[in-house]
Amino acid sequence: MSNNQFTVPSPPEGQDLAKTPMRFEATPIPVTDFDRAKAFYQQLGWRLDIDVRISDKLRAVQFTPPGSPASIQFGPAGAAPLQRLIVVVEDIEAARAELVQRGIDVSEIWHGALGQPPEPGRDPEGRSYTSQASFTDPDENRWVLQEVTERIPGRV
Template identity: 80%
Template sequence: MNTTPITVPSPPEGQDLATVAMRFEVTPIPVTDFDRAKAFYQRLGWRLDIDVQFSEKVRAVQFTPPGSPASIQFGPPGPAPLQRLLLVVEDIEAARAELVDRGIDVGEIWNAVPGQPPKPGRDPEGRSYFSQAVFSDPDGNQWVLQEVTERIPGRV
């Protein structure tokens, strides 16, 4: 239960907000071996949306995390792996335990107040956004589990 309110400044007066709906649905992640990456994301328990070989050199593989409206697609290796890809969870201990049970190497849970160094364990006050744990895929793309039980006002 969140005991400390989070203060978020209101948008500036007269802010020009877009009116056409634009949904973020998919992002490419760099992988060196599609089959190895596919096995990893299946082990996470994510839904395999597509695995289509269009030509000898073109393959499309897409996964969606459980409960997420957004997906990932495998792309060619880039100059560096992606970092701090956020996975919002309601119970970080349960999420971490499930991944560990699935054979995923997940770091210990830690918490941090913005601007302060991290401390081991869940946030003692149970505040949203403060408790996290990290794991990486075989290509070094880093995923962060972030516990959110109460959204910042105005967020869905």
């Protein structure tokens, strides 16, 4: 496998960055059955923030992954399932093992550098952003565990 190198300018040179802080807080994910989806995300061990029935036709459900500042909110089905929702973990093997222990069907771990096809197993060099595993929720929204041990400069 070739060792593709890429550089990220830090600070981002020549970029006109916004001055007003903006924080990504939540994203809706399409679900067909709120109770089934709620049971799945509870099985993951994610924190249930709210479950409020506003009317017979409107319900608000929100979960937050452990340690994450961003959450998911259940939205009505209709759109295509979301793909490659990335959840960053420090230890992909431990994260995968915990999910499997919780009864979640998680893929085997794979790794791949930019522009290269994925290969089985964790990245032998332990590089950040290259080792991954995935799982889907009952509505086929696809989540990817991505191991990050060293952040791109300028990232939180």
